[in-house]
Amino acid sequence: MSFQIVSPEGMVIGKTEKVLSSILLDHHNFVLWERGLNTFLDNWSSELKWEKVIPLEATLGIEELDQFESDLLREIKRWRTRSPDLNNWIANDIRSIVEDFMLATHAKEVLLSFSVVATDMCRFFHADKNKLRLLCTYVGQGTLWLPNSNVGRHHLGAGINRDIILDPLQVHQANQLDVLILKGDIWPDNSLGGAVHRSPALGVGEKRLLLKLDFIN
Numbered sequence: 599m600s601f602q603i604v605s606p607e608g609m610v611i612g613k614t615e616k617v618l619s620s621i622l623l624d625h626h627n628f629v630l631w632e633r634g635l636n637t638f639l640d641n642w643s644s645e646l647k648w649e650k651v652i653p654l655e656a657t658l659g660i661e662e663l664d665q666f667e668s669d670l671l672r673e674i675k676r677w678r679t680r681s682p683d684l685n686n687w688i689a690n691d692i693r694s695i696v697e698d699f700m701l702a703t704h705a706k707e708v709l710l711s712f713s714v715v716a717t718d719m720c721r722f723f724h725a726d727k728n729k730l731r732l733l734c735t736y737v738g739q740g741t742l743w744l745p746n747s748n749v750g751r752h753h754l755g756a757g758i759n760r761d762i763i764l765d766p767l768q769v770h771q772a773n774q775l776d777v778l779i780l781k782g783d784i785w786p787d788n789s790l791g792g793a794v795h796r797s798p799a800l801g802v803g804e805k806r807l808l809l810k811l812d813f814i815n
Contacts, residue, residue, distance in 0.1 A: 607745045607746050607747055608625055608626050608627050608628065608746045608790045609626065609627070609628040609629070609630070609745060609746065609793075610626055610628070610629050610630070611629075611630045611632060612629075612630070612631055612632070613631075613632055613633075613634070614631070615631060615698045615702075615777075617629055617630075617631050618631060618698055618699065618702035618703075618777070618779060619702040619703070621702070621703065621730065621779045621781060622702075622703060622704075624787055624788075624789065625789070625790070626781070626790075627746065627780070627781035627785075627788060627790040627791065627792065627793045628743065628746075628778070628779070628780060628781065628793040629778065629779040630743075630772060630776060630777070630778050631776060631777040631778075632773070632776050633775050633776055633777065635773075635774070635775040636773035636774045636775060636776070637774070638774075638775060639684065639688075639736060639737060639774065639775070641681075642678055642681050642684045642688075643736075643737040643807070645678065645680070646677055646678050646737065646807075647676070647677050647678065647679075648677075648714065648805060650676050650677050651677050651713075651714050651807070652673075653711065653712075653713035653714070654670070654673060654710070654711070654712040654713065655709070655710065655711050655712075655713075656709075656710045657707055657708070657709050657710075657814065658696060658707065658708055658709075658710055659706060659707050660697065660700055660706075663693050663696060663697055664693075666693065666696075666710075667689050667690060667692075667693040670689045670692060670693070670712075671685060671686060671689035674688055674689055688736065692712065692809060695732070695734060695777060695809065695811075696708060696710060696811060699732050699779070699811050702779075703730055703779075703813055705730075705813050705814065705815070706814070706815050707814040707815055708811045708812060708813060708814055709811070709812040709814055710809070710810070710811055711808075711809070711810040711811075711812075712807075712808070712809050712810075713807075713808060713810075714805055714806070714807055714808075715738070715797065715800075715805065715806040715807075715808050716800065716804075716805050716806075717800065718797055718798075718799055718800055720795075720796055720797040721759075721796060721797060721799065722757045722758075722759055722762075722796060723742075723744060723749075723754070723759050723762045723763065723794050723795065723796045724754060724755070724794065724795070724796065725754060725780075725782065725783050725791055725792025725793060725794050725795075726780060726782040726783065726792055727782060727783050727784060727792075728782035728783075728784060728812060728813070729781075729782050729784055729785045729812075729813045730779060730780070730781060730782060730785060730812070730813035731779070731780045731782060731810065731811065731812050731813070732777060732778065732779050732780075732809075732810065732811040732812075733772075733777075733778045733780070733795075733808065733809070733810055734775060734776065734777045734778070734808070734809040735772065735774050735775070735776075735806055735807070735808050735809075736774065736775065736807040736808070736809060737774070737805065737806060737807035738774070738798075738800075738804065738805055738806030738807065738808075739771070739774075739798035739800070739804075739806060740771050740772035740773050740774060740776060740798070741771070741772050741778060741795050741796070741797065741798070742769060742770065742771045742772075742795060742796050742797070742798055743770050743771075743772070743778070743780075743793065743794065743795040743796075744762075744763065744768070744769060744770070744794045744795070745768055745770070746790055746791075746793075746794075747764075747768075748763060748764045748765050748768040748769075749762060749763075749764065749794045750762050750763070750764055751791060751794075754794070759796070762794070771798065778795075780792065780793035780795060781793055
């Protein structure tokens with residue numbers, strides 16, 4: 599089987615990109631594509647020139663992906679000059695994820711962000727006030743998420759994680775390079791509400807390199 603439906607949680611976890619389109623189903627608000635690549639970039643990231651990594655942001659349509667990949671590769675080469683094969687892989691992988699996301703969700707445009715995270719920017723479990731968001735961590739710890747059955751939704755927004763989490767043993771974390779799509783609170787006819795997640799706690803000097811895609815239209 600190419601994917602496993604986890605029901606009645608409203609979540610789907612799969613091993614191929616085919617799982618991504620499941621996010622459009624009314625009774626799903628979370629999709630996880632487990633790619634099994636969690637140590638793939640360890641050597642690449644060990645000598646990354648963090649001081650040269652600048653935040654990248656772009657609004658993209660499907661017809662702009664070729665030029666975007668070329669521009670992205672040129673920027674990545676400044677970050678890690680001695681790994682041409684992996685530099686090319688990352689640029690192509692990001693382009694492929696953008697394309698997969700757009701095809702799976704029928705998006706005409708997406709807002710892309712690829713940047714360093716050095717703080718616990720979203721340390722409280724929350725649901726986003728948007729339509730759809732894709733997250734993929736290239737370096738560092740992955741995003742934490744809760745099954746829908748483990749969420750005290752009436753506590754969301756209060757900033758107290760222990761009240762939101764019903765069972766501390768059912769807090770999950772994505773691996774590096776896994777792809778998550780989270781349905782937000784304003785997706786039409788989202789009866790489950792937004793998928794609940796948070797950023798991982800980072801130690802002193804710890805960083806993440808995070809890809810984020812937001813569905814525009």
